[in-house]
Amino acid sequence: MQPFVTLTAPACPLPLSNVDTDQLIPARFMSRPRSEGYGDFLLHDLRRGEAGALDPAFPVNAYPGAGILVARRNFGCGSSREAAVYALADFGFACVIAPSFGDIFASNAVNNGLLPATVEEAEAETLLAALERGGELTVDLERQEIRGAGAPIRFAVDPVWRTKLLNGWDDVDLTLSHAEAIAAFAARDAAARPWAQLPRD
Amino acid sequence: MTRPRTLFDKIWDRHVVHEREDGQSLLWIDRHFVHEGSHHAFAKLRERGARVARPELTIGIADHYVPTRTRDLGRAEPQIADMVRRLEANTTEQGVRLFGLNDPRQGIVHVMGPEQGFTLPGLTMVCGDSHTSTHGAFGTIAFGIGASEVAHVLMTQTLWQRRPKRMRVRFDGRLAPGITAKDMALAFIARVGADGARGHAIEYAGEAVRGLSMEGRLTLCNLSIESGGRCGMVAPDETTFAFVKGRPYAPAGEAFEAAVEAWSALPSDADAAFDREVVVDAAAIAPTVTWGVSPEDALPIDGAVPDPARIEDPSRAAHAREAIDYMGLRPGQRLTEVMVDRVFIGSCTNARIEDLRAAAAVLKGRRAAVPGLVSPGSMIVKAQAEQEGLDRVFTDAGLEWVASGCSMCVGMNGDIAAPGERCASTTNRNFKGRQGPGARTHLMSPAMVAAAAVAGRLADVREILGETA
Numbered sequence: 001m002q003p004f005v006t007l008t009a010p011a012c013p014l015p016l017s018n019v020d021t022d023q024l025i026p027a028r029f030m031s032r033p034r035s036e037g038y039g040d041f042l043l044h045d046l047r048r049g050e051a052g053a054l055d056p057a058f059p060v061n062a063y064p065g066a067g068i069l070v071a072r073r074n075f076g077c078g079s080s081r082e083a084a085v086y087a088l089a090d091f092g093f094a095c096v097i098a099p100s101f102g103d104i105f106a107s108n109a110v111n112n113g114l115l116p117a118t119v120e121e122a123e124a125e126t127l128l129a130a131l132e133r134g135g136e137l138t139v140d141l142e143r144q145e146i147r148g149a150g151a152p153i154r155f156a157v158d159p160v161w162r163t164k165l166l167n168g169w170d171d172v173d174l175t176l177s178h179a180e181a182i183a184a185f186a187a188r189d190a191a192a193r194p195w196a197q198l199p200r201d
Numbered sequence: 202m203t204r205p206r207t208l209f210d211k212i213w214d215r216h217v218v219h220e221r222e223d224g225q226s227l228l229w230i231d232r233h234f235v236h237e238g239s240h241h242a243f244a245k246l247r248e249r250g251a252r253v254a255r256p257e258l259t260i261g262i263a264d265h266y267v268p269t270r271t272r273d274l275g276r277a278e279p280q281i282a283d284m285v286r287r288l289e290a291n292t293t294e295q296g297v298r299l300f301g302l303n304d305p306r307q308g309i310v311h312v313m314g315p316e317q318g319f320t321l322p323g324l325t326m327v328c329g330d331s332h333t334s335t336h337g338a339f340g341t342i343a344f345g346i347g348a349s350e351v352a353h354v355l356m357t358q359t360l361w362q363r364r365p366k367r368m369r370v371r372f373d374g375r376l377a378p379g380i381t382a383k384d385m386a387l388a389f390i391a392r393v394g395a396d397g398a399r400g401h402a403i404e405y406a407g408e409a410v411r412g413l414s415m416e417g418r419l420t421l422c423n424l425s426i427e428s429g430g431r432c433g434m435v436a437p438d439e440t441t442f443a444f445v446k447g448r449p450y451a452p453a454g455e456a457f458e459a460a461v462e463a464w465s466a467l468p469s470d471a472d473a474a475f476d477r478e479v480v481v482d483a484a485a486i487a488p489t490v491t492w493g494v495s496p497e498d499a500l501p502i503d504g505a506v507p508d509p510a511r512i513e514d515p516s517r518a519a520h521a522r523e524a525i526d527y528m529g530l531r532p533g534q535r536l537t538e539v540m541v542d543r544v545f546i547g548s549c550t551n552a553r554i555e556d557l558r559a560a561a562a563v564l565k566g567r568r569a570a571v572p573g574l575v576s577p578g579s580m581i582v583k584a585q586a587e588q589e590g591l592d593r594v595f596t597d598a599g600l601e602w603v604a605s606g607c608s609m610c611v612g613m614n615g616d617i618a619a620p621g622e623r624c625a626s627t628t629n630r631n632f633k634g635r636q637g638p639g640a641r642t643h644l645m646s647p648a649m650v651a652a653a654a655v656a657g658r659l660a661d662v663r664e665i666l667g668e669t670a
Contacts, residue, residue, distance in 0.1 A: 082241060175361070
């Protein structure tokens with residue numbers, strides 16, 4: 001996975017709260033293999049008018065080339081679909097800044113090298129206002145600050161996720177280094193909790 | 202003496218394989234469900250040339266994409282048929298048991314799991330589906346995960362997690378007649394918000410929760426994710442044990458007795474500490490419906506659509522304006538004046554036998570004013586409903602009785618509402634476009650959906666049944 005250290009990129013304001021994963025990618029697109037690219041599905045229905053044409057006024061259309069998205073509270077709430085992160089990443093976003101995130105979305109984001117940066121509600125409003133006419137932001141993961149809209153803004157991120165993103169670590173390799181501990185646990189557990197085991201059918 | 206612990210902590214502690222100094226725990230996973238949507242995870246295994254570590258603890262179920270009007274894949278849309286076949290191929294290749302499209306036990310994962318006895322108290326259970334929280338009804342830690350995590354569990358039977366905070370939601374007092382677990386959940390979400398329980402493991406407690414059947418507890422825990430909760434749980438008790446006993450994959454005989462002894466020690470200790478406690482007056486809960494595009498946009502049926510001009514917080518006012526616009530409503534409009542175009546009874550939230558009985562009790566001898574679909578939670582629920590004659594009640598009322606699957610809750614299989622159509626639905630999400638592009642969803646209990654079907658508008662089921670409290 002690509003490490004995330006510092007990102008300077010055009011930022012897109014999305015002044016919406018509760019942007020759920022059904023908005024991020026409608027369910028009907030999720031049967032495609034990832035290799036085909038998910039960028040076109042990002043916010044598919046919100047970005048389009050009733051006739052199906054892209055609405056030039058919708059933020060994600062109006063700020064092409066953006067790498068950072070700023071939104072309101074509870075971003076990525078809803079389903080566990082990792083495709084929501086694929087759509088953001090394939091579109092070109094590497095960071096979302098919001099006052100809060102759906103737990104599963106945030107975890108999926110980190111597993112794909114995308115930074116969910118949590119800021120206070122008032123600071124999100126400051127950023128949204130500052131970006132009304134577009135602009136660049138710098139997101140510095142080492143210092144946990146956002147620069148480019150007045151005074152630097154601190155953001156929060158789980159320290160474990162921060163380390164994982166900074167190093168571009170993959171969990172599976174790390175876990176496999178604990179293979180012996182896992183096998184020992186499984187053996188102890190099978191003896192202690194026979195009722196929790198399942199037979200092979 | 203050991204420190205008093207919560208139900209959640211007792212189960213969590215039992216499953217820690219390894220704990221890191223940074224607070225991450227490697228947790229053992231007892232049950233892992235995969236479905237058609239898990240194809241991304243299986244693709245990751247293929248990339249690595251990896252095998253499923255413990256196939257016997259993995260359960261495959263076709264539910265998200267399955268057609269409900271036919272069981273013949275040759276007659277289904279090719280893209281949908283392909284998803285069902287891909288699950289068959291992936292589970293076969295990896296030696297994972299599959300409850301496929303034509304298995305008489307097929308159903309929605311969160312209905313079929315408990316039904317077959319895969320769900321037990323005291324376990325850790327995961328699935329690439331956010332409504333995995335449902336299984337917490339048995340007093341088990343169950344939560345949804347993304348595709349990378351699904352791949353991780355497939356390859357290692359473990360998952361890295363940080364221990365969430367603990368929240369207790371106490372429903373004091375008894376529910377009024379006609380009030381269900383769905384109303385409890387919507388009332389709670391409306392109170393704390395769609396992110397109100399974010400970062401927390403919820404334990405539902407109190408007299409009204411103890412009084413719920415397993416079906417009701419499953420509905421309550423199912424909706425935990427809609428308040429942002431990591432998971433939701435109810436302490437196991439006699440109701441739980443009675444439900445589990447005799448299920449095909451549940452322990453039997455002496456093993457069952459030993460299990461009950463272990464499960465009886467799970468409930469939170471009397472003085473266990475919670476990070477947060479919310480108390481809800483259960484007796485004050487009315488039939489509740491959503492008006493907007495988030496489950497937090499819920500109100501008692503005798504309420505009215507809010508006026509954004511009167512909401513002080515600018516971001517919340519903006520949300521209300523967006524929601525009212527999308528839903529085609531007017532500020533101040535009485536909810537009982539909102540006309541509906543169709544109804545849906547189904548989903549992992551509300552398609553168990555008790556749910557179908559509740560809807561049928563309202564529809565019996567009445568006609569639905571609008572079209573609608575009834576999709577039982579599993580083929581076993583379907584068979585039982587047919588034995589009880591419930592299918593006839595639905596079809597006599599003018600509704601369509603179809604096979605089991607996620608169906609119109611998520612619309613992946615093509616069961617959707619048309620753009621602009623308004624659907625009274627027993628499902629879990631009223632997100633924009635959830636039931637099809639441009640479709641408008643109002644969430645409520647099965648009896649309330651049946652009432653809306655009869656009235657052709659949102660309606661108080663107690664008035665239809667002549668039981669006005």
